[in-house]
Amino acid sequence: MSQPVALITGITGQDGSYLAELLLDKGYTVIGMHRRSSTLNFERIHHIQDRLILEPGDLLDEVSMMRVLRSYRPTEVYNLAAQSFVQTSFGQPVLTGETTALGVTRLLDAIRMVDPQIRFYQASTSEMFGKAQEVPQSELTPFHPRSPYGVAKVYGHWITINYRESYGMHASSGILFNHESPRRGLEFVTRKVTHAVAQIALGLAKKVTLGNLDAQRDWGFAGDYVRAMWLMLQQDEPSDYVIATGETHSVRELCERAFASVDLDWERYVEIDHRFMRPAEVDLLIGDASKARNLLGWAPMVSFEDLIETMVKADLALLNAPLR
Template identity: 75%
Template sequence: MSRKKALITGITGQDGSYLAEFLLSMGYEVVGMMRRSSTVGFERISHIQDSITLVSGDLLDEVSMMSILREHRPTEVYNLAAQSFVQTSWGQPVLTGETTALGVTRLLDAIRMVDPEIRFYQASSSEMFGKVREVPQTELTPFYPRSPYGVAKVYGHWITVNYRESYGIYGCSGILFNHESPRRGLEFVTRKISYGAAKIALNLADSLALGNLDAKRDWGYAVDYVKAMWMMLQQDSPDDYVIATGETHSVREFCQLAFAALDLDWERYVKLDERFFRPAEVDLLVGDPSKAKSGLNWQSTTSFPELVEMMVRSDYAALKREIG
């Protein structure tokens, strides 16, 4: 029997790198699609680069995706590529729509035309819930997105459902709540905090500018969450699942734990900056992972304090190596 082969779009990102590691450990051949650009960051996948196949493609170009599917014949496709930063989506709403929304349609259509037997995973987001209609949020909670990113993710989610119901595509959407790790991009508030606290502890900075400290999120560990993606595509029938911890914590709590891990009082260093407030804020997100627990036998294994400390320790160690 031939090995399973997976195509991961967005393989150089946090989730893509962890998913590639996991699939390699499961015996998969892994093909990673990445955009050809002037600045390509391989740091998250450098340690596995010799074990994977990297190909050039773009969610804006359906022909490139059809070519990749024809040449590499994956059995599973994980669509993790997107314009994935909420703050950026306000300044680049059209690009966000082209990649994060219509890009999903292009990829699904490529699958429909090249090999409709491919199993497809779509990275949906808790940002689709936005101004939440109920607490906690489940698979049946109505969406009310509060950013161009959230709106685009709603489109990507529903077009996946549409292709599943219209063409019989095995398409699943994972409605993932916030998931972090030491590989999180520096533009995200969690990594900004862990990195900022480490810089202050090493006397490389004297303050950290943040926006809304009262925003509450359901934060989990990315390594736990990519396993859920794979689990969804192993089921007899495709379905959508909320992946979350079921707990909510504020940005303020994240600051307290991060600075405390380095024996610092966060209130001495954190400064509010209006530039980092969103035009329309999402105040509270907390997911109900009951369906994933019962249907996939999945659950989060990393606590919030463990996650925060892991990120802070990683940034502190990396910065210390840099400065010698």
Template identity: 75%
Template sequence: MKKRALITGITGQDGSYLAEFLLSQGYEVIGMVRRTSTVNFERITHIQPHVTLVTGDLLDEVSLINMLREHRPTEVYNLAAQSFVQTSWPQPVFTGETTALGVTRMLDAVRLVDPDIRFYQASSSEMFGKVVEVPQKETTPFYPRSPYGVAKVYGHWITVNYRESYNMFACSGILFNHESPRRGLEFVTRKISHGVARIKLGLDQELRLGNLDAQRDWGFAGDYVEAMWLMLQQDHPDDYVIATGETHSVREFCELAFGHVGLNYQEYVVQDERFMRPAEVDLLIGDPSKAHTSLGWQPKTSFPTLVQMMVDADLQLLKEQNR
């Protein structure tokens, strides 16, 4: 029988790459979207004829129950959330409702409809926040530094709780920062690649950024979605850190991005207090050895390749938009 997967957040960066990957594995893919007048299907336009889109909302458990009953997936990938850290400060309650309690609603819907459904929860390296050890692994204590990070910690532990209390196949992937040309413009990596392309094409003269010394473990989203799938193919549910094991600063990202088009970032980047976080996360670097050993997963895309891919994609996009 054909495997059927439900992806919440299918219109997002990760959802679009995961949908592509699952289709390539022969899955029937169902994507949950909220009923809103501003849904953006841009990231999945090329695969839209091959997926079934259904309406549901993480704020409404009844809609989730009805959706599961109607479509009977064998796997659920819960990627939907208020996923921008900066927005979680002015919108902490909404972030908690979707990113924390939304996980409980989905888990509970799975428990009620079919507890044999395999469940994936998108956890985040932001849960480590003010890190207590370097690198961070599955056993590292959490110390979140934003409402988003706090909400993700709740989502992570409620997944563990349902797994242990109801014997459900529920996994969390603790994904470190993963980027791509499909990243939203509000994220610093895409802000840089898009800004570089605009400056190179003469559309802008400067790029305003926050903390250039913040360090992250950056990988390619297309590599990371394969790890999500691998987690649900194991004999037993568990949680895994998915990362490259390398760390790079925002400054280094700028240097590579501007250098790729023959420019010096120091001539264009301006630090702006408005983009500083109230509480910064200084050094995130993951230890993916458990994923390497247990899942056989390895990142395929290097950091310089990722940066160049994003800059090239934005140059192409802007050229098409400004013909």
């Protein structure tokens, strides 16, 4: 049997790096598509970079995607590339739409023209639920996005379904709830908090400024969630799956847990700044992953408490590391 080949867009991101590790361990040839940039950042994949094939390409340019598909003939494509920061999407709504929404169409159409037998994974998100119509949210819960990012992801989700139904493509979407790790970008609240905790513990900072402490999310570990992505593309039939822990925690709980891991009282170091409040906040997001549990045999392995402590320890180690 020939070695399977997978193409990952957004391979330099958190999810891309964990997925690349998983696929390499399973014997895949992994192609990583990245944008040409004056400041390429391969930090998250540096430890496996010599085992990857990296190719320039862009979700804004369908021709570049067709070139990569024709050159390597992947059996699976994982679309993880997007403008994925919610706050940024309010300031750059058009760019977010071009990349996060229309980019999915360009990639699906490139696959349809090059090889419609390729199995496709689309990274959908719990932000599509936004003003949640029910709690918890499942694959049948209506969408009501509350940000340009969420709106763009709804388009990407439905165009994936459309190509599946119109062209018989094996195209699946994972409606992933928040998933974090030490590789999370510093602009995301979990990493912002754990990195600040490490700085404060080491005497490098005195406070951290946050927005809405009452915002609640269903937070899991990114390494668990990429396993679900792979499982979706191993099924005989394509479908859509909610991937979540089924537990919800507030930003306040996040702060309590993170500061407690270094024996500090969070209330002494956290300040509120309304500039960090979203123009439209989402309601209670908590996922019902019953379908994934029953059909994929998937379940999260890392608890919220262990995840946050691991992230704090990683940031302490990062800040303590000698300069190169």
